[in-house]
Amino acid sequence: MSIFERVLVQLPEDGDPNATDYRIASVTEGKEVALRRDLSCQPQGLRSAAVKAGIKYADVYDTCVVVMDKPGAAAGIFTKNRSAAPAVLIDREHIADGRAQALVVLSKNANAFTPTDRENALKVCGLVAGHIGAPVSDVMISCTGVIGVKLPMEVVEAGVRKALDTLQPGLVPEVAQAILTTDKGPKVCSMQFGGVNVAAMAKGAGMIEPNMATMLVYFFTDLAVEQAELQQMLVRTADKTFNSISVDSDTSTSDSLIAFSTGTVPATPERLRDFEAALGAMMLKLAVDVVYGAEGATKLIEARVSGAVSTKNAREVARMIINSPLVKTAVFGCDPNWGRIAMAIGKPGQEQTGTIDVRRVTIRMGSATLFAKGEAVPLQLKELSADMRARKKIDIEVDLGEGDGSWTAWGCDLSYDYVKENADYTS
Amino acid sequence: MSIFERVLVQLPEDGDPNATDYRIASVTEGKEVALRRDLSCQPQGLRSAAVKAGIKYADVYDTCVVVMDKPGAAAGIFTKNRSAAPAVLIDREHIADGRAQALVVLSKNANAFTPTDRENALKVCGLVAGHIGAPVSDVMISCTGVIGVKLPMEVVEAGVRKALDTLQPGLVPEVAQAILTTDKGPKVCSMQFGGVNVAAMAKGAGMIEPNMATMLVYFFTDLAVEQAELQQMLVRTADKTFNSISVDSDTSTSDSLIAFSTGTVPATPERLRDFEAALGAMMLKLAVDVVYGAEGATKLIEARVSGAVSTKNAREVARMIINSPLVKTAVFGCDPNWGRIAMAIGKPGQEQTGTIDVRRVTIRMGSATLFAKGEAVPLQLKELSADMRARKKIDIEVDLGEGDGSWTAWGCDLSYDYVKENADYTS
Numbered sequence: 001m002s003i004f005e006r007v008l009v010q011l012p013e014d015g016d017p018n019a020t021d022y023r024i025a026s027v028t029e030g031k032e033v034a035l036r037r038d039l040s041c042q043p044q045g046l047r048s049a050a051v052k053a054g055i056k057y058a059d060v061y062d063t064c065v066v067v068m069d070k071p072g073a074a075a076g077i078f079t080k081n082r083s084a085a086p087a088v089l090i091d092r093e094h095i096a097d098g099r100a101q102a103l104v105v106l107s108k109n110a111n112a113f114t115p116t117d118r119e120n121a122l123k124v125c126g127l128v129a130g131h132i133g134a135p136v137s138d139v140m141i142s143c144t145g146v147i148g149v150k151l152p153m154e155v156v157e158a159g160v161r162k163a164l165d166t167l168q169p170g171l172v173p174e175v176a177q178a179i180l181t182t183d184k185g186p187k188v189c190s191m192q193f194g195g196v197n198v199a200a201m202a203k204g205a206g207m208i209e210p211n212m213a214t215m216l217v218y219f220f221t222d223l224a225v226e227q228a229e230l231q232q233m234l235v236r237t238a239d240k241t242f243n244s245i246s247v248d249s250d251t252s253t254s255d256s257l258i259a260f261s262t263g264t265v266p267a268t269p270e271r272l273r274d275f276e277a278a279l280g281a282m283m284l285k286l287a288v289d290v291v292y293g294a295e296g297a298t299k300l301i302e303a304r305v306s307g308a309v310s311t312k313n314a315r316e317v318a319r320m321i322i323n324s325p326l327v328k329t330a331v332f333g334c335d336p337n338w339g340r341i342a343m344a345i346g347k348p349g350q351e352q353t354g355t356i357d358v359r360r361v362t363i364r365m366g367s368a369t370l371f372a373k374g375e376a377v378p379l380q381l382k383e384l385s386a387d388m389r390a391r392k393k394i395d396i397e398v399d400l401g402e403g404d405g406s407w408t409a410w411g412c413d414l415s416y417d418y419v420k421e422n423a424d425y426t427s
Numbered sequence: 428m429s430i431f432e433r434v435l436v437q438l439p440e441d442g443d444p445n446a447t448d449y450r451i452a453s454v455t456e457g458k459e460v461a462l463r464r465d466l467s468c469q470p471q472g473l474r475s476a477a478v479k480a481g482i483k484y485a486d487v488y489d490t491c492v493v494v495m496d497k498p499g500a501a502a503g504i505f506t507k508n509r510s511a512a513p514a515v516l517i518d519r520e521h522i523a524d525g526r527a528q529a530l531v532v533l534s535k536n537a538n539a540f541t542p543t544d545r546e547n548a549l550k551v552c553g554l555v556a557g558h559i560g561a562p563v564s565d566v567m568i569s570c571t572g573v574i575g576v577k578l579p580m581e582v583v584e585a586g587v588r589k590a591l592d593t594l595q596p597g598l599v600p601e602v603a604q605a606i607l608t609t610d611k612g613p614k615v616c617s618m619q620f621g622g623v624n625v626a627a628m629a630k631g632a633g634m635i636e637p638n639m640a641t642m643l644v645y646f647f648t649d650l651a652v653e654q655a656e657l658q659q660m661l662v663r664t665a666d667k668t669f670n671s672i673s674v675d676s677d678t679s680t681s682d683s684l685i686a687f688s689t690g691t692v693p694a695t696p697e698r699l700r701d702f703e704a705a706l707g708a709m710m711l712k713l714a715v716d717v718v719y720g721a722e723g724a725t726k727l728i729e730a731r732v733s734g735a736v737s738t739k740n741a742r743e744v745a746r747m748i749i750n751s752p753l754v755k756t757a758v759f760g761c762d763p764n765w766g767r768i769a770m771a772i773g774k775p776g777q778e779q780t781g782t783i784d785v786r787r788v789t790i791r792m793g794s795a796t797l798f799a800k801g802e803a804v805p806l807q808l809k810e811l812s813a814d815m816r817a818r819k820k821i822d823i824e825v826d827l828g829e830g831d832g833s834w835t836a837w838g839c840d841l842s843y844d845y846v847k848e849n850a851d852y853t854s
Binding site: 080081082083084089110112113114115146147148149253325326329330332333335338339340342343345346347348350352353354355356358359371373374375376414415416418419420422423 | 507508509510511516537539540541542573574575576680752753756757759760762765766767769770772773774775777779780781782783785786798800801802803841842843845846847849850
C-alpha cells in the first residue's frame with residue numbers, strides 16, 4: 001500500500017491499522033525514516049500552551065495557542081461547505097498573504113450560526129495579535145463543536161489570555177488534547193530528517209467526507225518552505241489522503257488543514273523532497289487515524305479501485321463504495337456481500353455512463369476473490385465471515401476492467417454505535 | 428402540501444402518513460375523487476396470476492404475470508445504475524417500440540451478476556410470449572432480490588407456466604404480494620374517474636435513492652393513452668415523487684417504473700388531464716409508502732426547501748437534507764438539532780457555491796422555527812423533542828433566502844434497525 005513514490009507503509013498481518021508502520025525513504029538521511037506516533041520531533045522556533053477555559057465543560061482542555069517566534073510561510077485548505085463558519089472565512093482572509101505567526105483553537109463550540117460569531121472570532125484573533133505584537137491578519141483561528149450556541153466571551157478571553165501568559169517552548173502535548181470534541185483521543189505524529197522537524201495533530205470523528213479537509217489538522221515545521229510551494233504540496237498530499245476518506249459523507253462547516261513554517265532550517269532540494277514525502281506519510285497516518293477512530297466505527301474499509309477509464313472515475317467509484325450505507329452495514333455485520341459492492345460501483349452520479357460489462361469486473365473483499373469473469377466464486381461464506389470478524393481493516397478491491405485509472409479511499413463501517421452516538425448529541 | 432396543480436393531499440394533524448388523504452380535483456367527475464388504498468378500481472382488459480414457485484423460499488409468492496388482452500401502449504423509467512440488471516436492459520429494448528402486452532416479475536432473486544442471467548431472463552420472456560401468442564419484445568420482465576445467485580430455472584419455468592395457466596380477470600391482490608422482498612407489506616392503490624380505471628403497485632424498502640425510479644412500480648390503466656404522452660407524463664410525475672425520495676442513497680440495479688395501457692377506454696382531453704393528476708397522486712402515495720415502510724424507518728422526513736437560486740439547487744439541497752446521516756440520526760433520536768441541517772444545506776456538490784448568508788436563512792423542524800435572522804430561536808428543546816416523538820412525520824423546512832426555487836423531498840430516519848437489518852442479510 002504505497003500511495004506516494006517514497007512513502008512506505010507496512011501493514012501488519014492481522015490488518016490492525018493502529019499497528020501500521022509509516023516510513024519514508026529519506027534522501028537527506030540516506031535511509032528509511034520512521035514516523036513517530038508522538039510529538040517528539042519538535043520544530044524549532046515556536047511556543048505553545050493549552051488551558052481549560054471552561055467553554056462548555058469545567059475540566060477539559062478547550063483552548064490552545066501556538067505562536068511562532070517570527071512570521072513564517074503558512075498554507076491552508078478549508079471546508080467547501082456553503083455554511084462555512086466565520087473562523088474559516090477569517091482564515092481564508094488571513095492566509096491570503098501566505099504568512100502567519102500564530103494559531104488559536106477553541107473547541108466544544110463551533111462559533112457558527114450566531115449573530116456575533118464573526119465579531120467574536122475577530123476579537124480572539126486581536127487578543128492574540130496584541131499580545132505577540134503581530135498584525136491581526138497573521139493570526140489563524142479555528143473553532144469546533146456545537147453549532148448555534150454563542151461563545152461565552154468572558155470565559156474565552158480569560159482562557160486565551162491565560163494560554164498566552166503560559167506559553168512554553170515547542171508543542172506541548174496538551175495542545176493536541178485541546179482541539180478535540182468527540183474524538184476518542186489525540187491524533188499526533190512527527191518526523192525528523194536532515195535536520196528538519198515536522199509535527200502534526202488532527203481532530204475529527206464525524207461529519208467527515210472527502211470533498212475537502214474535513215477536520216482540524218495542523219502541521220508545524222522548521223523547514224523554510226516557500227509559501228506557494230507549501231500550498232501546492234498540501235493540495236497534492238491532501239488529495240490522496242484527507243480528501244480520500246469518509247466517515248459519513250457529511251461535510252463539516254468548520255474544518256481546516258493548515259501548515260505553518262517557522263523558517264529556522266534553510267530549504268534545500270533534498271530537504272524539500274523529504275518534506276513532501278513526510279507530509280504524505282503523516283497525512284495518511286492521521287487520515288487513517290480519523291477514520292479508524294470515527295464515531296461508532298469498528299472497522300476500517302480500504303477501497304482500492306483499479307481498471308477505471310480515468311483516475312477521476314476510479315476516485316468516484318472508490319467514494320461510492322466507502323459511502324454506501326449498504327456496503328458499510330455489510331462490513332459491520334462481517335457479511336461478504338459483494339452484491340452490494342456490485343451495486344455501489346454502478347451508482348449514478350459518476351463521470352462514466354453506460355452499462356458495466358460484468359464479465360470484466362473482479363471484486364475482492366477481505367482476503368478472497370468473490371466475483372470474477374461474470375460469476376460468483378464458490379466460497380465458504382461462513383469462513384469468509386469469520387476471517388472478516390478477525391480483521392480490523394477490511395480491504396475491498398474492485399477491478400472494473402475498463403482502463404488504467406486507479407484510486408484508494410478509506411471509510412469505516414456503519415454500526416449501532418454510530419446511530420447511538422448521533423441520535424443523542426445536543427439534547 | 429399540493430405538489431401538482433390538481434393533486435390534493437391532506438395530512439392529518441398528528442402527521443401520520445398512513446392516514447393521509449390523497450385526492451384529485453377531477454375534471455371528468457366535476458368533483459374531488461379520492462385515491463383508494465386497494466386495487467378495487469380495476470382496469471378493464473387484463474388478466475393476472477401470482478404463484479409460490481419456490482425461487483428462494485417454499486411458501487411465499489415469488490412469481491407473477493399480468494397479461495393484457497391485446498398489445499397496448501407502455502412507458503417506463505429505469506435504473507441509471509451502471510450495474511443495471513439484465514431484466515432492466517431487456518426491458519429498455521422491449522419498450523423501445525412503445526408497446527407491451529405482458530409483465531412477468533420474479534422476486535427473491537435479482538437474476539444479476541451471474542453468467543446466465545440475460546439468457547434466463549430472455550427464456551422467461553419467451554415462455555410468456557409463447558403462451559399468449561405475442562412477440563417476445565412485447566413481454567416486460569423484472570427480477571428483484573439477492574444479487575449473484577443463479578436463478579433456479581426449473582423452479583422458475585414451472586412457476587411461470589403455472590401462473591399462465593391460472594390467469595384470472597383483473598389484477599389479483601396476490602400479484603402485489605409476489606413482487607415484494609424485504610417490504611413490510613404490499614403497497615397498492617387505485618382510482619376511478621370518468622370511466623377510467625388506474626391501478627398501481629410498488630415494491631421497495633432499501634437501496635432507494637432519487638436518481639431514478641429505484642424500486643419496482645407498475646401502473647395499469649384502461650385509458651387509451653398515446654405512448655409518447657404516457658412516457659412524458661411518467662417522467663413529469665416521477666420527477667416530483669419517486670425521484671424525490673431516498674432511504675439510504677443507494678441506487679438499486681434492478682428497479683423499474685412501468686405503465687401499461689389496455690386501451691379499452693378512449694382518450695379525451697379531460698380524461699388525460701385527470702389521468703396525469705391521478706398518476707401524480709398515486710405516485711406520491713406509493714413513494715411515501717416506500718419511504719415510510721423502509722428498512723428500519725421509524726419516521727418519515729419531509730424536507731421542503733424554498734428560497735433557493737433555482738429549482739435545481741432547491742432539489743439538490745432537499746436531497747442533501749434527506750441523505751445526511753447526521754440529520755437522519757437526529758430525527759431518529761427526536762433531537763431538534765438544526766445545526767446539522769445548517770451543515771447539510773451547505774454541503775459541497777451542489778450547483779450553487781459561495782458562502783450562505785445565514786442572516787437570510789430560516790430553519791424549521793417539526794412545528795417550530797429553530798433558526799431565523801442569523802440566530803437560534805430560544806426554545807424549550809425538551810418540549811420540541813417530545814413533540815417530535817409524538818409525530819410519525821417530521822417536517823424540515825429551510826428558506827435559503829437566495830431566490831425563488833423550491834422543492835420537496837422525502838426520506839426517513841436512520842435507526843438501529845436499519846443497521847440491524849442490513850448487517851445480516853445474505854449470510
